[in-house]
Amino acid sequence: MVGPPTGDVPLLALEGVTKRFAGVTALDQVGFELRRGEVHALLGENGAGKSTLIKVLGGIHIPEAGTIRIDGRIAGIRGVADADRCGIRIIHQELSLAPNLTVAENIYMGREPRRLGWLQRGRMRHEARELVARLGLHELCRVDAVVSDLTVAHQQLVEIARALSCQVRVLVLDEPTSSLSEAETEALFVTIDRLRQQGVGIIYISHRLEEIIRLADRITVLRDGRSIGTQPTSMVNQQELIHWMVGRDIKDHFHRPPHKPGKVALSVRGLHSPTVAGVSFDLHYGEVLGLAGLVGSGRTELARALFGIDRVRGGQVLVDGRPVVLKNPRDALAAGIVMVSEDRKKEGLYLGQTVGFNLALPWLREWIRWGWPRPARRDRIVQRAISEFGIKTSSADQCVADLSGGNQQKVIVGRWMEHRPRILILDEPTRGVDVGAREEMFLIINRLVEEGTAILMISSDLSEVLNMSHRVALYRDNHILQIAPAGQDSPEQIMAVLTGARM
Amino acid sequence: MRTFRQLIPLLLAVLALQLIFRFGLPYVWWDGQAIFHWWPGISGFWEQGNQIDIVQQISINAILAFGMTLTILIGGIDLSVGAVLALVGTITVSILAGGGAYNSGALAIGLLAGLGAAVALGLFNGLCAAKTKMPAFIITLATMLIARGAALRFNEGRPMHVPDQETFFLQLGNGRLGGVIPVPVIIMLVIFLLAVLLLHRTRFGQHLYAIGGNREAARFTGIPLVRVEVLVYMICALLAGVAGLINTSQLYSAEPASGVGFELNAIAAAVVGGTSFTGGKGMMVGTLIGAVIIGILDKGLNQAGVHFSLQYVVKGLVILGAVYVDVRRRK
Numbered sequence: 001m002v003g004p005p006t007g008d009v010p011l012l013a014l015e016g017v018t019k020r021f022a023g024v025t026a027l028d029q030v031g032f033e034l035r036r037g038e039v040h041a042l043l044g045e046n047g048a049g050k051s052t053l054i055k056v057l058g059g060i061h062i063p064e065a066g067t068i069r070i071d072g073r074i075a076g077i078r079g080v081a082d083a084d085r086c087g088i089r090i091i092h093q094e095l096s097l098a099p100n101l102t103v104a105e106n107i108y109m110g111r112e113p114r115r116l117g118w119l120q121r122g123r124m125r126h127e128a129r130e131l132v133a134r135l136g137l138h139e140l141c142r143v144d145a146v147v148s149d150l151t152v153a154h155q156q157l158v159e160i161a162r163a164l165s166c167q168v169r170v171l172v173l174d175e176p177t178s179s180l181s182e183a184e185t186e187a188l189f190v191t192i193d194r195l196r197q198q199g200v201g202i203i204y205i206s207h208r209l210e211e212i213i214r215l216a217d218r219i220t221v222l223r224d225g226r227s228i229g230t231q232p233t234s235m236v237n238q239q240e241l242i243h244w245m246v247g248r249d250i251k252d253h254f255h256r257p258p259h260k261p262g263k264v265a266l267s268v269r270g271l272h273s274p275t276v277a278g279v280s281f282d283l284h285y286g287e288v289l290g291l292a293g294l295v296g297s298g299r300t301e302l303a304r305a306l307f308g309i310d311r312v313r314g315g316q317v318l319v320d321g322r323p324v325v326l327k328n329p330r331d332a333l334a335a336g337i338v339m340v341s342e343d344r345k346k347e348g349l350y351l352g353q354t355v356g357f358n359l360a361l362p363w364l365r366e367w368i369r370w371g372w373p374r375p376a377r378r379d380r381i382v383q384r385a386i387s388e389f390g391i392k393t394s395s396a397d398q399c400v401a402d403l404s405g406g407n408q409q410k411v412i413v414g415r416w417m418e419h420r421p422r423i424l425i426l427d428e429p430t431r432g433v434d435v436g437a438r439e440e441m442f443l444i445i446n447r448l449v450e451e452g453t454a455i456l457m458i459s460s461d462l463s464e465v466l467n468m469s470h471r472v473a474l475y476r477d478n479h480i481l482q483i484a485p486a487g488q489d490s491p492e493q494i495m496a497v498l499t500g501a502r503m
Numbered sequence: 504m505r506t507f508r509q510l511i512p513l514l515l516a517v518l519a520l521q522l523i524f525r526f527g528l529p530y531v532w533w534d535g536q537a538i539f540h541w542w543p544g545i546s547g548f549w550e551q552g553n554q555i556d557i558v559q560q561i562s563i564n565a566i567l568a569f570g571m572t573l574t575i576l577i578g579g580i581d582l583s584v585g586a587v588l589a590l591v592g593t594i595t596v597s598i599l600a601g602g603g604a605y606n607s608g609a610l611a612i613g614l615l616a617g618l619g620a621a622v623a624l625g626l627f628n629g630l631c632a633a634k635t636k637m638p639a640f641i642i643t644l645a646t647m648l649i650a651r652g653a654a655l656r657f658n659e660g661r662p663m664h665v666p667d668q669e670t671f672f673l674q675l676g677n678g679r680l681g682g683v684i685p686v687p688v689i690i691m692l693v694i695f696l697l698a699v700l701l702l703h704r705t706r707f708g709q710h711l712y713a714i715g716g717n718r719e720a721a722r723f724t725g726i727p728l729v730r731v732e733v734l735v736y737m738i739c740a741l742l743a744g745v746a747g748l749i750n751t752s753q754l755y756s757a758e759p760a761s762g763v764g765f766e767l768n769a770i771a772a773a774v775v776g777g778t779s780f781t782g783g784k785g786m787m788v789g790t791l792i793g794a795v796i797i798g799i800l801d802k803g804l805n806q807a808g809v810h811f812s813l814q815y816v817v818k819g820l821v822i823l824g825a826v827y828v829d830v831r832r833r834k
Contacts, residue, residue, distance in 0.1 A: 080723055096723060098716025100783035109713050110724030112706045119705050162724075 009072040011036045011201040012057075012088075012170050017066030019052055026052040027063065028225045034170065034201040039192065041216035041233075042205045045245055045462065049225040050205050054172045057203075058090040059083035070169070087169030091159050091176060099148035103140055104128035106147055107162045131165055135191050139184070153184050160188070164195070171195060172203045175296070177211060189215060207294045209238050209499050221245055242495045256486075257446045259470040261287045264321065265454035266337070266423050268306070271315035275301035277478040278315070283423065283454045288445065290469025290486065291458045294498050298478035299458045300342060303425050306456075307339040308332040319423065338421035340412050342428035342458070348412045349400050356382045356396035359415045366418065385414040389444060406437020413444060420453060427458045442468060462491055474498060512828060513776065513792045517799070561798030562687035563588075565791060566746040567765055568772035569698045570739030572790045575773055576702075577714045577735055578782030579632055579639035584743035585765035586650035587624055591617040591744040592751035593657040593759050596665055599672065610672060618744040624650060625740025629733030647766070654759040662756040676752025687749045694742065699787045707731065715782030771818070772797050775825040796821065 012034040019027040027049050034040050042050050055061040057068070059080045068075050075086050083090075097106050104125050105112075113120045113127065128143040137157045147155055156176065163171060173192075177185045192202060192215065206212055212219060213233055221228040221244050228244065236244075262285030271279045275298055283289050293299045304310045306317065308326035317324055324335045332339070341347040350358055359382045360367065367377035382396045389410045393403060400411055409429065416424070426445070430438045445468060449455060459465045465472055466486055474481045474497050481497060489497075567584050574581045595617035599609055624646055631642040657663065665672060678686040702708035710731050713721040722728055746765075751757045776793025778785030800821060804814045 081725065084725065096717065096720040098713050098720055098783065100716040101712055105709065105712070109721065110710075110726045112709050114706050117705060119703075119709055121704075 010034060010069075011038075011071065013069040013072075014053075014057075015067050015069070017053070017056060017063045017068070019056060019061055019063045026225050027056070030066070030222070030225070030227045032220060032227060033230070034203060035217075036199045036201055037196050038217045039196060039202045039204050039215050041212040041219045042203055042222065043212065043219055043241065043245055044222035045460070048222040050222055051174065052225075053222070054090055054174060054203065054205070057083065057088055057170070057172060087167050088172070089163035089168045089170070090172040090174070091156075091163050092174055097147050097155055097158055100146065102144050102146055103132075103150075103158055103161075104143040106158050107131065107143075107165050109162070111166065128161075132161055135161060135164060136187055137161055137191070138187075157184070157188075160191070164191075168195075168200055170201045170203065172205070174205045175207070176204075177206065177208065185211075207296075207499050209241055212241075213238065238496070239492065242492045242499070245495065256288060256468050256470060257449050259287065261285070261470070262452060265319065266306075266456075267316075267318040267321070269316040269318070271302075271305060271317065272313045273301070273305050273310055274313070275310065275478055276305050276312075279478075279480055280315075281473060281480060281483060283456055285422070285454050286449055286452045287471070288449055288455045288457055288469045289483075290465035290472045291456060291475050292462060292465045292472055292494060292498060293458075293460075293475030295460060297476050297498070299475050300427055301478065302475070303339055303341075303427050303456070303458060306332070306425060307337060336422035337425065338416045338423070339425040340409075340416075340427060340429060342431060344405075344408055344412050349408060351399075351401040353400060354397045355386070355391065355393045355400050355403070355411060358400050358411050359385045359396070362415055363418050381418050385411075385417060388417065389414040390440060404437065406433040406440065409433055409437065409441060410444070413441075420448070420451060423454045423456070424448065425456045425458070428460065429457065430459070430461065430464060462494065466491060466494075476500065510777075510786075510788060510792065512832075513789060513796070513825075516825070517792060517795055557795075557798050557802045558688050559685040560802055561794045562685070562691040563746045563750055564765070564768050564772055564797060565691050565794035566694055566742050566749070567769035568776075568790045568794050569694060569787060570742035571766070571769040572773045572776075572778050572785055572787060573698075573702070573711065573735045574639065574739050575770075575778050575780060576711045576782060576785050577732060578718070579732070579735070580643060580770070581628060581736060581739045581743075582640065582643040582766050583624065583628065583647040583650055584739065584746075584769060585762035586647045586654065587621050587740055587743040588747035588750055588762040588765060589757075589759055590624075590650045590654040591621050591747035592757035592761070593654045593663065594620055595672075595748060596663045596751060596757035597657050599666055599669055600663055610669065613672075614748070617748065618741060621740045621744030621747070622737050625737035626733060628740065629736030632736060633729040633732040657757075657759055660759050662754075662758045664756045665751065672748075673752055673755065676749045676754075687753070690745065690749065694745070695787060695791055702787055707734070711735065712783055715779075715784070717783075768797060771822050775822055777829055779829075793825075796825075 010033045012032075014030060014032040017027055017030045017032075018025070030049070030053060032040075032042075032053070042053065044050050052061060056063050057077070059077045059082050062078060068077055070086050075082070077083050077086065077088075098109065101109070104127075107128050108124050113123045125143055129141065132138070132140045132143060137160070139154050140157055140161060147158060150158070160173075160176070176188060192204075195202060204212065204215060216233045218230055218232050219236065219241070220230040221241075223245070264282045265285045266283040268282075269280050277298075279302060281289065291299050291302070301310065305312050306326070308328045308331050312326070317326060319335045319337070324331065326332050326335065326337075329339075345351060350361070356378070360378045363381050366381060367374050379396070385391070386393065386396065391403075391410045391414060392407050400408060403411065413426075413429070429441050429445070433441065445455060445457070457465065457469060459468075469486050471483055472486050472489075472494070473483045474494060476498055567588070570584065571581060595613040598613035598616055601609075628639070628643055628646055631637055632639045667673075674686055675690070676687060680686060680689055702711065710721065710726045713724070713726055714728065714731060718728070747762070750761060754761070772793040773785065773790045774780065774793070775796055776785070776789030776791070778790060778793075797818070800818050801814070804817060805811075
């Protein structure tokens with residue numbers, strides 16, 4: 001497949017790679033090196049820049065600065081096709097298959113075998129069968145199966161098969177095992193081992209430390225868009241890794257308000273749904289309950305179930321001690337529950353509309369009576385939200401898409417504040433928000449808590465959860481593992497629980 | 504095999520319609536009275552000549568529907584086919600009529616100019632759809648109006664007679680091979696075969712399914728999106744042009760106002776035939792059967808003396824039912 005290693009030149013070398021998004025530095029002078037036949041794990045908290053880094057490699061993002069070398073030569077990767085030419089294959093976390101096509105058709109998509117202009121279906125099927133057998137992906141032996149009929153795990157294997165169906169020099173696996181069973185994971189590891197022996201360089205991204213320690217030759221840790229360092233796996237243990245990842249000193253300059261819990265606001269008893277596995281907890285007025293979990297742990301799904309978006313199969317939800325049935329968001333709003341979703345562009349804002357439109361929307365009843373709009377009332381609602389939450393906008397008529405991420409977030413939260421919600425679910429309230437706006441968001445949370453609002457805060461940022469919450473619920477595999485007062489466990493201990501590491 | 508199993512309900516529907524129209528009346532007596540008073544004269548339906556007639560009538564719709572299927576497969580649509588059909592007829596006939604005495608040169612130029620105009624419109628549709636972010640629905644709605652306007656410009660919107668000397672051109676719509684099989688049916692079947700080969704036996708066809716299934720995935724696997732999309736709209740318009748020639752020939756004249764609503768019948772045929780509106784699912788065989796069903800409904804209900812107002816209702820219900828069954832089955 002690949003020639004013997006030539007001297008000490010690494011297969012892939014990144015130097016000083018920098019990438020910014022609208023002022024936020026996602027990658028800051030990152031250096032990275034991959035040898036032939038090496039499994040190199042890329043580790044870091046959510047938002048540390050792992051995904052951005054592999055998208056730069058795949059030609060999806062173009063970095064502002066830095067070089068990418070392959071075999072010591074600069075590889076001008078300016079698009080997906082260039083990365084392809086260099087033999088870089090990426091298996092993304094989210095699947096990119098055509099669900100209407102068969103396994104074989106997906107594997108050879110864009111490179112279908114043909115002769116004299118005619119598609120060679122037989123050959124395609126035959127080659128797919130051979131490939132699948134060679135890779136040991138026996139689950140896919142029915143190459144005529146339509147992809148939408150397969151389980152998610154098998155769909156992922158189709159992606160792997162596709163990536164390996166042509167010349168591959170660098171293989172990037174982004175959380176490949178997140179939806180695989182143990183046996184499937186084993187099969188994948190065998191495949192990875194074989195590729196390693198063939199001299200393929202493998203970049204492996206995973207939250208599961210056990211896997212990384214077992215598989216990886218070297219580990220590089222990213223934190224806040226910077227490369228913290230690279231170590232041979234043999235030199236570190238899980239505890240050190242966790243410390244390395246969490247790293248930063250927990251900043252002290254934002255404080256949660258004093259914990260003065262009132263009555264129980266929200267009580268969840270054995271909540272069950274396809275994506276929630278028996279969750280129970282109490283949330284008090286005047287309290288922030290932090291829900292700490294890694295991406296994919298099912299936190300957002302819990303929030304969606306509580307807000308009536310996803311159907312619930314069993315269990316009970318009580319608000320103020322009275323059972324409520326949440327069949328849709330209207331029920332949840334009527335019960336006094338408000339949710340601010342993590343994807344503010346898709347699920348939160350009317351991006352094409354003005355700040356005023358977005359702020360006044362939930363309160364149509366207040367300013368339109370009997371089909372008669374009252375602009376003065378609307379203005380009062382809008383202006384109050386703008387001034388109270390310090391939304392930086394030229395006027396209420398500015399398009400909300402033109403605001404910064406932090407101000408957009410303030411619009412979403414502020415829109416619910418005309419009458420204070422009793423229970424507020426915040427899903428990643430500071431995602432994609434700069435430091436200043438983050439602090440302001442915390443001030444808003446503090447004020448609401450002091451006024452007595454019950455807040456359920458979901459965040460991937462551990463230091464944020466630990467600083468802002470009074471109690472912390474650790475979430476993994478769709479259920480709560482433990483609830484403890486914040487400060488009882490160290491960040492390292494918590495990270496160990498979340499990643500499933502054995503200490 | 505899975506694909507062919509999908510067709511079974513459709514074939515059964517065709518059979519059922521045939522049976523209803525053939526035997527329906529004699530067996531629905533009740534107390535000596537026909538339940539369907541408005542359903543007399545049904546016995547003529549099954550006669551051979553009548554069947555051929557229906558096939559001939561569906562030819563134009565089927566040809567349009569084949570092209571429509573391609574556009575729907577990639578998640579698009581082409582509303583301009585009816586107007587293109589009229590425009591191609593008027594352009595061709597105006598050149599034929601202008602040529603005065605019969606000469607084969609005029610015929611060639613007329614056909615080329617007509618089909619060329621169709622392909623140019625298809626190219627425009629395709630480029631707009633692929634290069635801009637405008638939705639295909641709007642783009643082709645606009646070109647539908649433009650093409651219709653262009654067609655009405657000829658001869659002040661009045662029909663133009665096809666010169667009697669143009670025997671070849673008149674054969675297109677009215678000739679019968681061996682005195683039995685109408686030429687339009689043969690053209691339709693040839694196009695059908697070509698379309699089947701294109702869709703199921705070439706990379707191009709495979710790419711249509713890939714684009715309809717997951718556009719981003721198709722892009723990341725190096726499928727030339729723009730080229731494929733443009734070609735699809737060009738093929739669709741070209742087929743509309745061929746249908747326009749047949750239509751003109753059948754009418755013995757180019758009617759600038761003809762073809763109104765044909766695009767809807769073509770969409771109906773594709774959708775009844777199992778083409779998914781979200782893209783990525785559909786087959787030419789299904790579309791052909793869909794066209795047959797729509798044709799039987801049109802012609803059959805007419806033959807049966809069903810009041811024309813009711814014909815629309817029945818057609819609407821059949822489309823709704825077919826798509827409902829399809830959606831349920833796919834869940």
